[in-house]
Amino acid sequence: MTRHDGRAADQLRDVTILRGWQEHAEGSALISAGRTRVLCAASVTEGVPRWRKGSGLGWVTAEYSMLPRATNTRNDRESVRGKIGGRTHEISRLIGRSLRACIDLKQLGENTIAIDCDVLLADGGTRTAAITGAYVALVDACGWLGRSKAIIDGVSAISVGVVGGLPMLDLAYVEDSAADTDMNVVCTHGGAFVEVQGTAEGAVFDRAALDALLDLAVAGCTQLAKRQNEALAGPLPAGPPPRSASAGGGR
Amino acid sequence: MTRHDGRAADQLRDVTILRGWQEHAEGSALISAGRTRVLCAASVTEGVPRWRKGSGLGWVTAEYSMLPRATNTRNDRESVRGKIGGRTHEISRLIGRSLRACIDLKQLGENTIAIDCDVLLADGGTRTAAITGAYVALVDACGWLGRSKAIIDGVSAISVGVVGGLPMLDLAYVEDSAADTDMNVVCTHGGAFVEVQGTAEGAVFDRAALDALLDLAVAGCTQLAKRQNEALAGPLPAGPPPRSASAGGGR
Amino acid sequence: MTRHDGRAADQLRDVTILRGWQEHAEGSALISAGRTRVLCAASVTEGVPRWRKGSGLGWVTAEYSMLPRATNTRNDRESVRGKIGGRTHEISRLIGRSLRACIDLKQLGENTIAIDCDVLLADGGTRTAAITGAYVALVDACGWLGRSKAIIDGVSAISVGVVGGLPMLDLAYVEDSAADTDMNVVCTHGGAFVEVQGTAEGAVFDRAALDALLDLAVAGCTQLAKRQNEALAGPLPAGPPPRSASAGGGR
Amino acid sequence: MTRHDGRAADQLRDVTILRGWQEHAEGSALISAGRTRVLCAASVTEGVPRWRKGSGLGWVTAEYSMLPRATNTRNDRESVRGKIGGRTHEISRLIGRSLRACIDLKQLGENTIAIDCDVLLADGGTRTAAITGAYVALVDACGWLGRSKAIIDGVSAISVGVVGGLPMLDLAYVEDSAADTDMNVVCTHGGAFVEVQGTAEGAVFDRAALDALLDLAVAGCTQLAKRQNEALAGPLPAGPPPRSASAGGGR
C-alpha cells in the first residue's frame, strides 16, 4: 500500500526548523512538517506564579492555538467565541507537560518561560510538531537567560496510527481522519517516554498494534531529535537580541 | 512495600455500583471506589445535533464535573468562574470517546445520550471511576430506549502508576500525587484497548515500565467488568420510570 | 381534597438528614425531603474577604447549584453556558442571608464558611431543603472550628402555597407548578421570621391567604427544627477528620 | 422620632411620574421618588419567544440596571465585568413577575413587551420605584398597541422596614442601611398582594412586626396608585409617535 504522498509507512514528512523567526522572542522556531507549519515562541519573564514564589523553582507553561484559516475551512476564533475549546485546552496542557519533562526547574531558577505554539498551517500532527518546535525555542530561551544547564534532555514528538489496517508514522490530515487508532508519543532524546496517548478512533486496538505503533514512534522521534540538534547546532539566523540590548518593538 | 491502605500492588479498592440512584434519569449509577464517589447519569433525548441530522446515527456525549467540596480543599465552581478549566474539558472528552467505543451509533438511531459524571467525593481515579460507572448508566439508558443492542461491548477503566519505583493498580490520591508515572487505561470487556494515556509526572518511563503498567491495568479492568456485569444483572433498585409514564419531576 | 401523594395539607414529606456524607468537608449533610435530595457542605477557611479584614468578624456565604439531571429533563450546566442564571443567583443569596441570621459573626472570628448546596435530585422545595440541610452542616463546621458558640439560633425553611384554592405545606413539584401563590418561609428555631417570600404565580392573594400560609409554614419549620436537632444529637456517622488530622484527599 | 428628612413614619417621599420621556419607546416613564430616579421604557415587538409560539399568549419581561454613578460611589458596569450580578438578576425577575400579574397575556396577543428600568439616581427603593414607573410605561405601550384591555389591574410597589425599632414606609438609603428588617411589597390597585419579600437584615422579626409592615405598605401602595392614575389621566406630554408613523431614530 502506498501512502497518498508516496511515503513509506515508517517515513516522516520533510521537516524544517527555522530558529529566531519571531524576532522579539527570547527563543522561537518556525517548524514545518509537510504542510503543517507551527510558529513556536518562548517568552522569558522574571519571577514565577504566586503559588510558586520562594520555592527556588522556575516554571514552564504552554499555550496552543490555531489561526482561523490554518485549516481547510475557516474556524471561528476562540477569542471571538469568548472561550477556549476542549481540544485547545487539552493540547496546551500536553505541550506544557512535555516540555517540563526536559527541564530542571531548579536550574531554571525563579523564572517563567511561556511557550506559545501558533499553528499557521495545519495538515495533521500539529500538536506533535508544536512540541518538537517548542523544544528548540525553549533551548534558545534558556541560552538567552544564561541557564542552558536547565535543559536536561531533548524532547520530540510524533503521531502514529493504524490506517487501513497498517501502522503508519507521522499521519497527514487525510490519514488521521481515516485512522482506526491514533497515537501521539512524546520521547526524550534518550529514548524514554514522556507521554503516550493512544485513542481508538474507529476501532479498538490490541497489544500487538500498540507495540507496533510504539516502535514506529520511537524511531520517528529519534529522527526528529537529529533535526532539532542540527537546527540548534547552527548559528541563530535571525537571532533574538542579547539580553541587555533588548530594544523595544511593538505595535 | 505496603500501600497506605494495606492493599497489594495489584489490588483494586472496594467498588460498589448502585443503579438508578438519580431517579429522573433514563440510566444512572452511583459508583464508589474507596473514597472516590461519582454520580453518573445518562439522559436520552430524541434527535441528534444539527451536524448529524439525517445520518441515521445517534450520538453520545459526556460532561465531567466535580462538586466544590469533593476534594480536601474547596475548589471554586467553574460556573462562578465563568469558564471550564482545561482538566475538566480533557476528562469530559475522554469519557465521551470511551463510551462511544462501546456503542453502535447506528443501532442507537437518531437519539442522543448525554452522560453526566459528577464527582461527589474525590480520592484519586475519578475519571476512570466515571467511565466505569457511566457504562452502567448507558446500558440502562439504552434499555429504557428499547435499544439494548446498541451496546456492542462493555467498557471499564482504571488508573495505574509507578509509585516509589513500583507499578501499582488503582491509585488513591496520596499515591497519585507521589507517582513518577501515571497512566489511565480504558479497556473493553473483550480485553482490547480504547484509550491509553500515560504521563511522566516526575520521571520519564521506559518500555518495560509501560508494559508492566499495561498488564496491571488490563487485569484491573477485567475485575471491574465483573462488578459492572453484576450490577447490571440485578433488578433495577430504584429504577427509572417506564418510557410512557415519565411523569414530571423538577425543581 | 387529597394530595397526589396522600399527604394532609399540613403534612411534611419524609425528611432524613445524613451528617458527614461528604467526608472532606468540615461539615456536611445530605438532606432528603421526599424525592428532593440536596448535598450541603460547609467549608472552613481561615481569614475573611478583603473588605472584611481587621473587623474581627467572620463571614458566611453560600452557593446553590443543581446537577444537570436532578430534574426530569436535563438542564445545561451553568459552567458550560459560561454564566450563572438568575434563579441560581437568587437562591444562593437567599441561603446565605438565612444562615447569616443564625450565626454570631463576632464569635466566628475572622474565618469564612462557604456553604455549597448541590441538588442531586429535585422534586420541589430544593431551596428550603438546602437551607434546612445547610444549617446542620454549618453547626458541624463551627464545632470543627471549636466555635460552636457562634451558633445563636437554629434555622429551618419550608415552602407553602395555595394549590387549588387550598393552603398547603411543603409543595412537591407537581403542586408547585399548579400553585396560585407560592411562598418560601425561613424561621428560627425560636419561631421568628428570617425570610418571607411570597409570590403570586397564577393569582394575587389577600391578607387572609397570607396569614394561613404563614401559619402552615411556622408549624412546618417547627417540625423541621426537631429533625435537625435529632440529626445533630447523634454521633457524627462518617464524621469529618479532627482538625489537626485533616489528611489530604483529592482528585 | 423624626426621620432624617422630616417625614412621618407612614409618609411617602414626593413622587413624580413623567410619561413619554424616552421618545422612541412605545411607553416610557421617568419616575422620581425623593432622590431616587428611574427611567422605565416599554418596548413592543411583534411575536413571542420560541417556547411560546402558537400559544396565543403574549409575554412581558423586564430588565433592571443602574448607571455606574447612580450611587454615591461609582459601581463598575456589568457589561464591563462581563456578567450580571445576583442583585440585578433578582430585581429584574421581581419586576417581570410583578408586571405579569397585572396583564392578561391572552388579551395581549402574541406580542412581547420588554420593560427596561434604568436607575439614573439611587437613594433607596429603586426596585419598587421601578415597578411603579414600569406599570405606567406598560399601560402606554398597551395603548399604543391598541390592546388597553390587556391591563387587568394596576400594580404599585413600595419598601417598608423596621428602623430603630419602628416600622417605617418608603425607606431612603440611609434608613435602608440601618434597617433591622427590610420588606418590599407589590400590591394591585385592588389591594391584593403580588409579592411580599421580607428579610431580616439585622434582626429576625415576629408576626406583629410583619403585620405592621404590611399595613404600612398597603397604605403606601394605595397612594402610589393615585399618582399612577393621575399621570395616566393626563395627555401624553411628549408622547410616542402613533404606530404607523414610527419614524426612524437612532445612533
Next chain:
Amino acid sequence: MTRHDGRAADQLRDVTILRGWQEHAEGSALISAGRTRVLCAASVTEGVPRWRKGSGLGWVTAEYSMLPRATNTRNDRESVRGKIGGRTHEISRLIGRSLRACIDLKQLGENTIAIDCDVLLADGGTRTAAITGAYVALVDACGWLGRSKAIIDGVSAISVGVVGGLPMLDLAYVEDSAADTDMNVVCTHGGAFVEVQGTAEGAVFDRAALDALLDLAVAGCTQLAKRQNEALAGPLPAGPPPRSASAGGGR
C-alpha cells in the same frame, strides 16, 4: 436643499447642557442636542491604576453606553450579552483620548476621573455630544477636587458629513444613515484638532470634500464651546455636595 428639520447646512441643532443632574457625581451634565440626550458623569477617586502609581500623574478614562431603548428599536444590553461590542469600545476610547487632551495630568495629581457617558435618547451624534457634555462634567469634577488648573483647554466635538452631495454640520440620524462620508471632529476651544475621524460610508472622498467638512466642523465646535462656557459660567443648579460633606446615597 432643505434639511429634514429645516436647518441650514451649517446649522447646529439646539443644544442645552444641564449641570449637576446626577447628584452623587463630582461632576455631571445632561446634554441635549436635538433629540439626542446624553448623561455624562465624572467620578473622582483618589489614586491611579497600578501601572501609574508613583508617577505623580493622574488618569482620565471614559465609558460610553446606550440605554436599550435609546434608539428606535430596542438593542440588547451588553451586560446581558456578556460582552462589549466593537462600536462601544471604539467610542469609549475616543472619548477618553479626547478628554485627556484637555487636561494636565500632572496638575491633576494622582487622582483618577472616570467619565461615564450614557445615552438616554439617540438621534445621531451621540459620541460627539458625549464628548461635549463630558467636558463640562470634567471641569466640575476638577473644581470639586480643587484642581481647576488641571484644565488646560476646552474640548468640544461635532459630526459632519456629505449628504446628497452636500457637506452638512451636525447630522441627525436620518442624515447620518444617508451620508456618503461621515466625519467626527474634536477640537480644542483654541481651535486645534484633537481627533479627526473621517469614513467613506457610501463613497470615497477627495481632498476638497475633506477640507469643506473640516471647515464646517471647526465652526460648529466654536459654537459648542460657547454653549459649554455659558453652562459653566452659571451657578451649579443642583450641585454636587462639597467634598467633605459627601453624604451617603445609594441603592
Next chain:
Amino acid sequence: MTRHDGRAADQLRDVTILRGWQEHAEGSALISAGRTRVLCAASVTEGVPRWRKGSGLGWVTAEYSMLPRATNTRNDRESVRGKIGGRTHEISRLIGRSLRACIDLKQLGENTIAIDCDVLLADGGTRTAAITGAYVALVDACGWLGRSKAIIDGVSAISVGVVGGLPMLDLAYVEDSAADTDMNVVCTHGGAFVEVQGTAEGAVFDRAALDALLDLAVAGCTQLAKRQNEALAGPLPAGPPPRSASAGGGR
C-alpha cells in the same frame, strides 16, 4: 534630523508581499514592512449573514489579531482573557470598512469573504500593513470565486505622524511611541480617501500639520499601490487549489 533606521521623512520601509502563503485559504498574503509582518487570509463561504439574505449582495468582514509574542513583551491571548479588547475591535472594524470600500458587493453575489489579519511580528503600522496585505488576499479570493469584477478599486493604507515636530511617513514603533500626532490613512489606488483617522497623542495639531500629513500619506499609499499591483501581476507562488479541487487539509 535622521530617523532611527536612516530613512528619509517621506520614505517607506521595505515592503514585501508574498501571495498564497497560507495554502488552504482562497486568497492569502504575508506582508512585511520593515519588522512588521502580518499574515492575511481571505476565506470564501457561500451565502451571507441572515440579515443580508435575499439582497443579492455579498459581504466582507475582517478580524485582526496579534500573536502573543508579536510584540517585545508578551501579551495575554484574548481567547484566554475571554474577551476581545477595544483596540482589537477598533482595528478589525477599520479593516472591514476599508476593504468594503474597494468592492462591489453586488458583483460579489451572495458570498461572504472573511478576512483574517494575524500579526506575526509587530514594529508599528500593523493595522495599515494589514489593510494593504488584505487587499491582495481579497483580490485572489475574488479571482478564485470567478468574480474579479467585484474589485472596483485598489486600497492601501499607511501611518503618518508628527515626530519631534516633523511630519513623517510610515512610523516604526519607536517613532509611533514618541509621536505627538498619529494618523492612519486609507486611500484608493485612484487617490481618494477611504479613512482618515488622526489623533493628538501628545499635542493637538493644526490645519497645516494635518495637510502635511495627508500629503505624505497620499504619496505613501501611491507607492504601496505599486507593490500590491506588482505582487498581483506575478503568478501565484504557492497558489490556492482551483475551486473544484479544494482537497481537505486540517488538524
